[in-house]
Amino acid sequence: MLEGLLLGIQSIFEPQHFLVLLIGVFVGFIGGALPGVSGTMLIIIVLPITYGMEPISAFILLTTIYVACVFSGMITAILFRVPGTPESVATVFDGYPMTQQGKAGQALGIAVLSSATGGMVGAIFLIFLAPILATFALQFSAPEYFALAILGLTVVATLSGGDLIRGIIGVTIGLFIATIGMDPLSGIPRFTFENASLLSGVDFIPILAGLFAVSEVLRRSRDDHSLKDTFQKFKTKIFDFPIIKKILATLGRSSLLGSAIGVLPGVGATTAAMLSYSEAVRWSKHPEKFGKGAPEGIAAPESANNSAAVSAMVPLLSLGLPGGATTAVILGAFIMHGLQPGPMLFTNEPQLVYTIIISMLIINILMIIFAKPFIAVFSKIMNIPYSVMGPVILLLCVIGTFAVRNSMFDVWIMLLFGLIGFYFDKIKFPLATIILGVVLGPIAEEEFRRGLLMAGGDLSIFITRPISATLLILALLALTFPLIKRLFKRNTHSAAPNIKT
Numbered sequence: 001m002l003e004g005l006l007l008g009i010q011s012i013f014e015p016q017h018f019l020v021l022l023i024g025v026f027v028g029f030i031g032g033a034l035p036g037v038s039g040t041m042l043i044i045i046v047l048p049i050t051y052g053m054e055p056i057s058a059f060i061l062l063t064t065i066y067v068a069c070v071f072s073g074m075i076t077a078i079l080f081r082v083p084g085t086p087e088s089v090a091t092v093f094d095g096y097p098m099t100q101q102g103k104a105g106q107a108l109g110i111a112v113l114s115s116a117t118g119g120m121v122g123a124i125f126l127i128f129l130a131p132i133l134a135t136f137a138l139q140f141s142a143p144e145y146f147a148l149a150i151l152g153l154t155v156v157a158t159l160s161g162g163d164l165i166r167g168i169i170g171v172t173i174g175l176f177i178a179t180i181g182m183d184p185l186s187g188i189p190r191f192t193f194e195n196a197s198l199l200s201g202v203d204f205i206p207i208l209a210g211l212f213a214v215s216e217v218l219r220r221s222r223d224d225h226s227l228k229d230t231f232q233k234f235k236t237k238i239f240d241f242p243i244i245k246k247i248l249a250t251l252g253r254s255s256l257l258g259s260a261i262g263v264l265p266g267v268g269a270t271t272a273a274m275l276s277y278s279e280a281v282r283w284s285k286h287p288e289k290f291g292k293g294a295p296e297g298i299a300a301p302e303s304a305n306n307s308a309a310v311s312a313m314v315p316l317l318s319l320g321l322p323g324g325a326t327t328a329v330i331l332g333a334f335i336m337h338g339l340q341p342g343p344m345l346f347t348n349e350p351q352l353v354y355t356i357i358i359s360m361l362i363i364n365i366l367m368i369i370f371a372k373p374f375i376a377v378f379s380k381i382m383n384i385p386y387s388v389m390g391p392v393i394l395l396l397c398v399i400g401t402f403a404v405r406n407s408m409f410d411v412w413i414m415l416l417f418g419l420i421g422f423y424f425d426k427i428k429f430p431l432a433t434i435i436l437g438v439v440l441g442p443i444a445e446e447e448f449r450r451g452l453l454m455a456g457g458d459l460s461i462f463i464t465r466p467i468s469a470t471l472l473i474l475a476l477l478a479l480t481f482p483l484i485k486r487l488f489k490r491n492t493h494s495a496a497p498n499i500k501t
Contacts, residue, residue: 004346005127008354012362017060021359024061025366028068029374032084033075034396042069043329047336055337056352060359062333063313066326067119067363070269070309071371074111074302075378079104082213082393086204087269087305089439090277092212093432094290094297101293109237110298112371113244114251118303119364121255122262122310126317126357140264142450143462147471148261149444152275153436154475167433174437175445177202184446185453197409204270205404206414207438209397211431214418217390219425236372247299250280258304262311269308274439276304291432310360316341317353 011017031042042065050058073085078095091111098107153171180191181201192198254276261272280300281287290297309326316327334341339349346353401414421431455461463469 004350004354005358007351008356008358011056011351011355012060012358017057017355020057020060021064021362021366024064025068025363025370028065029072029370031065032069032072032088033378034084034400042066043326043333047329047333050333051336055339055349056355058333058337059330059352059356062330063356063360064363066330067306067309067360068367070305071115071119071367072374074115074298075108075375078107078111078298080213080389080393081216082397083208086208087273087309088301089208089212089270089435090273090301090305090432091298093277094292094294097291097293098295098298103293105235105237106240106243106295107293107298108375109240110243110247110295111302112236112238112368112375114247114254114299114302115306116364116367116371117251118255118258118305118307119310119367120361121303122259122307123357123361123364125259125263125307125311126314126360139467141465142447142454143465143468144471145264145443145447146451147462147468147475148264148275149440149447151471151475152271152278152440153444154278154479167430170430170433171437174434174439175441177207177434177438178441179445184442185449197407200405202413203404203410204438206401206410207417208435209401210414210417210419211421211424211434213393213397214414215421215425215431217394218418218422221390236375238368238372243295247295250283250296250299251303253283254280254300254303255307258307259311261304262308263314269305269312271439271443272308273301273305274436276300278436291430306364310364313356313360317345317356 012021027042027046043062046061046065050061053061069085070087073083073088074091074095076082076084077088077091078099081092081096083089083092095107095111098104176191178201180198182188182199183190189199257276257279258269258272261275262269277290277297277300280296281290284290284294284296286294312327316331331341339345339352397414398411401410402408404410424431451461452459461468462472
């Protein structure tokens with residue numbers, strides 16, 4: 001391994017390879033900051049270009065674009081409430097409220113540091129624990145995936161701001177949306193109302209863009225922009241040591257959790273961000289501050305999604321199994337170049353494998369170096385009057401949504417969810433709970449049914465397997481603990497003597 005690492009370090013600092021790395025960082029930064037553009041989409045666009053490149057340069061470019069894209073999606077999420085990529089959706093929950101409070105620079109600094117930390121932790125996992133984690137990932141089957149999704153759904157009470165009924169309604173809406181389309185197991189259409197456009201389901205991008213971006217444009221279109229339509233100037237401060245001390249535990253926990261989730265095939269960085277956010281809320285001494293501008297609410301998803309994006313390469317390189325949509329495209333690139341990922345890849349192509357690994361470590365260092373100047377340039381658009389910026393954001397959302405599946409139907413879905421998000425915002429309905437249901441719903445449903453098929457309809461499979469049983473017990477404790485705590489406080493107050501002064 002040491003020989004491979006030295007070979008990778010030597011290879012990445014060859015001038016042509018390092019130049020490709022810098023190009024990948026720049027392209028990924030721009031692509032991630034544009035609403036509706038995902039790492040998967042960018043890699044698909046760049047893939048034909050790499051066909052004529054030698055393999056090492058090609059995979060440096062592809063992996064660098066992917067990691068940089070996941071990183072820069074947080075910029076528009078924090079500044080405009082527009083997640084640049086699906087992986088940054090959870091960053092909106094606390095990032096945008098901090099911008100509204102005049103703390104945009106602090107929020108961006110937290111996001112940059114968290115992203116780089118998570119990415120480096122993921123890269124270290126990739127270097128030292130790839131074979132071990134890949135073996136552990138193979139122990140996850142349908143019951144474990146179902147239990148993991150249920151554990152994530154238990155954070156609904158906190159995301160709903162204490163209004164559990166509204167939170168349950170929001171998750172139920174998200175779960176319903178997730179069932180639209182072809183049944184994943186039987187292939188029977190569900191809730192399509194004989195509309196061919198709904199057979200493939202409702203894509204995540206139009207829901208995301210509608211609920212957060214379009215609804216915000218509609219809300220701000222009603223504001224008075226005639227007096228002063230510019231943002232306060234801010235300075236991104238990455239190494240803010242009082243803040244670092246506050247988020248340090250969240251950074252470590254979320255980076256490790258994101259790395260562990262990233263190695264699970266098919267789960268992805270978006271799910272890792274949502275689950276890490278829910279765990280940050282669960283571990284916090286002040287969960288009521290989340291959704292209102294809590295620094296931990298930025299640190300958790302940003303460290304998790306970046307560590308998951310890097311560690312998703314573990315099953316790809318070690319076993320030839322894609323961890324998500326983007327790594328599936330990268331798997332296609334390997335095959336296109338006549339290479340077969342798997343255990344033999346480390347033996348047959350050590351220079352390629354370790355160059356990819358080292359490049360993913362270096363890019364996270366470059367993020368800290370290039371993030372401030374990039375954000376400084378990008379943030380200049382915040383001084384554009386919102387009467388101009390609002391339509392531009394709307395146009396980018398339309399283009400990004402249409403480009404995902406070349407479907408005008410998706411654009412109409414986005415606008416519909418924009419209206420829903422606008423009116424839900426007015427009644428203070430927790431939009432985050434809908435996203436929670438949409439992200440985790442398909443995993444919960446599909447893996448629950450697969451688990452039942454595995455056991456011949458026996459529900460005990462979910463509690464007889466150690467990992468799934470442990471996760472379900474944690475989910476049960478997470479649901480009941482707030483109720484027990486509230487009941488205990490009520491009994492304590494009632495038992496306290498009533499002292500009159």
